[in-house]
Amino acid sequence: MAEKIQQSLLFLLIIAALIGVASQSIAPPLLLSLFLSITGFLVLLRFLGLYARLQNKGATPSLPQKLLKGLNEERAQQNRAVIKRISEPDFIIWSAFVMLSLIWLFICTLYPAPMGAIKTIHFEFISFLNDFYAHQGVQEPSITMKLKAPFFIALAGILVTFLIFSFSDSRSFVRFSYIVLLPLFFILLGFTALTSGLISFFVWPDAQFWKGGGVDTARKIFLLHSNVAFDSGSFFLARFIETGFIGAYLFYLLIFPALCVFFHILTVRRRRVVPAFIGMGVTTILIVVDLFWIYTPFVNAIFVSGWVIIACSWAQSGYKTACLKR
Amino acid sequence: MLSIRHRKEGFMPSILCFCAFFAICLGIMSIVINTDKTSIHQKDAALYYIDQAKQLSNHTLQAKSLYELSEQSMINAIIVDPFDPIRWQLLSEILFTLGKDQSAMIAQKMAHRLKPTPGFDLSGIEKTEPRFKLAMTQSMQR
Numbered sequence: 001m002a003e004k005i006q007q008s009l010l011f012l013l014i015i016a017a018l019i020g021v022a023s024q025s026i027a028p029p030l031l032l033s034l035f036l037s038i039t040g041f042l043v044l045l046r047f048l049g050l051y052a053r054l055q056n057k058g059a060t061p062s063l064p065q066k067l068l069k070g071l072n073e074e075r076a077q078q079n080r081a082v083i084k085r086i087s088e089p090d091f092i093i094w095s096a097f098v099m100l101s102l103i104w105l106f107i108c109t110l111y112p113a114p115m116g117a118i119k120t121i122h123f124e125f126i127s128f129l130n131d132f133y134a135h136q137g138v139q140e141p142s143i144t145m146k147l148k149a150p151f152f153i154a155l156a157g158i159l160v161t162f163l164i165f166s167f168s169d170s171r172s173f174v175r176f177s178y179i180v181l182l183p184l185f186f187i188l189l190g191f192t193a194l195t196s197g198l199i200s201f202f203v204w205p206d207a208q209f210w211k212g213g214g215v216d217t218a219r220k221i222f223l224l225h226s227n228v229a230f231d232s233g234s235f236f237l238a239r240f241i242e243t244g245f246i247g248a249y250l251f252y253l254l255i256f257p258a259l260c261v262f263f264h265i266l267t268v269r270r271r272r273v274v275p276a277f278i279g280m281g282v283t284t285i286l287i288v289v290d291l292f293w294i295y296t297p298f299v300n301a302i303f304v305s306g307w308v309i310i311a312c313s314w315a316q317s318g319y320k321t322a323c324l325k326r
Numbered sequence: 327m328l329s330i331r332h333r334k335e336g337f338m339p340s341i342l343c344f345c346a347f348f349a350i351c352l353g354i355m356s357i358v359i360n361t362d363k364t365s366i367h368q369k370d371a372a373l374y375y376i377d378q379a380k381q382l383s384n385h386t387l388q389a390k391s392l393y394e395l396s397e398q399s400m401i402n403a404i405i406v407d408p409f410d411p412i413r414w415q416l417l418s419e420i421l422f423t424l425g426k427d428q429s430a431m432i433a434q435k436m437a438h439r440l441k442p443t444p445g446f447d448l449s450g451i452e453k454t455e456p457r458f459k460l461a462m463t464q465s466m467q468r
Contacts, residue, residue: 030357037353043346047339087338095338148356155349162342 002049007173009042010163011180014308017160018184022301032152039159046166050079081321082166090257090318091165095158097253101243102154104250108243109146109214115221118241119206146215161311168315170325174275177312185282185305188298189289196294201232205245212244222295235290235299251290255283258314265317272317279313282306401432401439408440418457426464433461 013035020031085091167173218238222229228237240248258279265276286306293299417436421429437448452459 033353033356036349037357040346040349040353043342044350047343047346083339086342092338155345159346159349
């Protein structure tokens with residue numbers, strides 16, 4: 001029962017995050033902090049639930065207690081499987097990649113590369129941009145303010161993915177997430193395709209611009225130079241401007257562990273093929289959106305819903321136990 | 327309470343548990359400390375862009391873009407919480423630094439964007455913020 005409540009809370013949290021990113025209201029520190037606190041609280045609750053059932057020590061004098069112990073033992077085995085799943089290398093490597101991406105973003109923000117170093121995009125007023133950033137005596141938003149949102153988002157992302165992993169042993173949870181989020185994902189995809197559409201010119205990242213201009217640079221450039229935004233302003237380009245050549249491709253490492261599991265399932269193990277297929281399909285769509293879609297707040301919502309679907313599929317595909325909970 | 331240290335499953339549960347605890351502390355601390363700073367930060371950003379735009383009066387396109395940036399910073403801050411009076415005070419300060427046309431345009435945009443907000447009454451703001459009221463009147467006359 002408690003587990004079901006936690007699952008419902010997690011879904012509410014995901015839906016709130018979806019609405020937040022689509023309406024651009026998740027960025028204010030207050031909402032983001034609230035989101036982080038609730039996620040942390042849910043994770044602690046989940047750990048309490050997982051570890052409470054693992055301890056079946058002590059004497060068992062009577063028959064009813066022995067029977068109860070048998071029931072508890074089954075639950076304990078399920079919980080052990082969940083703990084084992086989050087301790088497998090794919091999840092650990094993924095978490096390490098998230099931290100690595102975050103550290104890279106921090107480096108780019110603390111020691112930004114000059115915008116004039118971008119050779120791929122020929123800005124009309126590149127000298128103006130250089131002046132704009134090099135101007136002395138102006139108060140740019142502090143580094144702490146700039147880095148707060150990405151740090152909170154990364155931390156909340158790891159915790160939410162853990163929660164999805166910990167519930168994915170239940171087939172009903174994964175099925176429910178597909179029923180709710182897959183249609184939402186396609187509706188958002190269709191809506192974005194109709195309202196903003198595809199880019200008309202693809203910009204290949206310039207390897208010389210290996211380090212980016214830091215957080216918030218892409219937004220300013222897209223606002224100042226709207227031609228770039230409407231012509232080739234994809235999520236990929238925004239990432240390239242903010243985190244440079246390395247950061248633009250580093251992002252793809254985040255889906256690498258999930259893709260490895262999907263390939264393994266589809267080619268070697270051939271068990272739980274449907275989640276692997278769904279995960280693979282959504283990953284492909286997300287890569288296309290990342291490269292060729294014009295960046296809007298709805299693209300963020302597509303990424304959030306897509307990631308939840310991928311995480312559900314990835315987590316369930318990776319279980320080594322023969323049968324999962326209903 | 328949690329006997330994580332004694333389990334054989336590795337260090338990941340311990341790290342996640344620590345992350346969760348850290349997230350709760352960080353989130354609560356951030357709510358307590360930084361609630362009021364959002365709007366002030368947005369005001370700083372908006373004033374900074376206006377300052378830059380004024381220096382670039384010859385380059386009309388660039389100045390226009392900078393004014394757009396300043397508007398966006400402030401409008402975003404208010405749309406997130408239109409009921410916060412501090413944000414409106416800050417907007418008035420910004421309108422004060424702008425010219426007639428520019429402030430009238432911002433006021434008009436503000437009124438347009440806030441129309442669908444349930445329970446929000448712009449006339450109340452006009453009473454408390456005379457600078458905003460003036461900008462609104464100017465926008466009506468345009």
